[in-house]
Amino acid sequence: MQLFLSHNSADKADARLLGSSLIERGIGVWLDEWAIRPGESIATGIESGLDTSQVLCLLWSAAAARSNWVGAEINAYLHRRMQDASLRIVPVMIEETPLPRLVADYRGFRINDPGDYQRVADELAGSPRDEEVAKLLQRRLWDLAKGRVPEGSPHRYIVCPRCGSTNLKHMKFEHDFDPKMVYGVMCLEDGCKFMQVEGLPL
Secondary structure, eight states: OEEEEEOOGGGHHHHHHHHHHHHHTTOEEEOHHHHOOTTSOHHHHHHHHHHHOSEEEEEEOHHHHHOHHHHHHHHHHHHHHHHOTTOEEEEEESSSOOOOTTTTTSOOEEOSSTTHHHHHHHHHHOSOOHHHHHHHHHHHHHHHHTTSSOTTOSOOOSSOTTTOOSOEEEEEEEOSSSSEEEEEEEEOSTTOOOEEEEEEEO
C-alpha cells in the first residue's frame, strides 16, 4: 500500500512523525521532502505521488485549511476517488479546525498528543509481514546512503547493522591475486565485530 501524506509545511514535524511510524509498519509513504529531490519539479512530483497512492492521509490543521497546495491535493484525489471507489481518504486532525465538507464524512483520527501517531499507524497498517517492513526500511536506508558512501561500493551502510554505530570505515583497494576491486566496510565501535568485504571485477 502507498499512502500520500498531505500536509502544510507548518505541520512538517507532525508529518515526519506520522510518516516514520507508518514506514516502520510496512506502509509506503509519499512525503514531499522524501520523494522530491533538489532540482525536480514539485508539481510533477506531487501529481505522481497522488496518482500512485491508494490512500490520501490528510493532516488537517488551520494551516492546512489556508493552504492552496493542500486544497489542490484534496480536489485531485477526490476526482480520482470518484473513478475508483477502492481509494481511501483518511483525515488526521491535529487541531479543532473543521474539516472540508467533502472529506468530513470520512472516518479519521484526532490527535491529542504525539503518542497518538503510533495508534494511527497501527490502525492503518493492520498486521504487515516482517518481510514487507524490512523491504521498505531497506529501500529507505539505501536512499539515505546515496552520496555518502564511496562511488561504486556495493555496501550502502551509513550505520552499523549490528550495533547501530555511525563509526564506520569504508575501504577500497585492488586485490593482489585477482583482477578485482575490493570494497569493505568495518565498524570501529568497541566490542563490535561487524565487517563485510566484497570484490567486484575491475
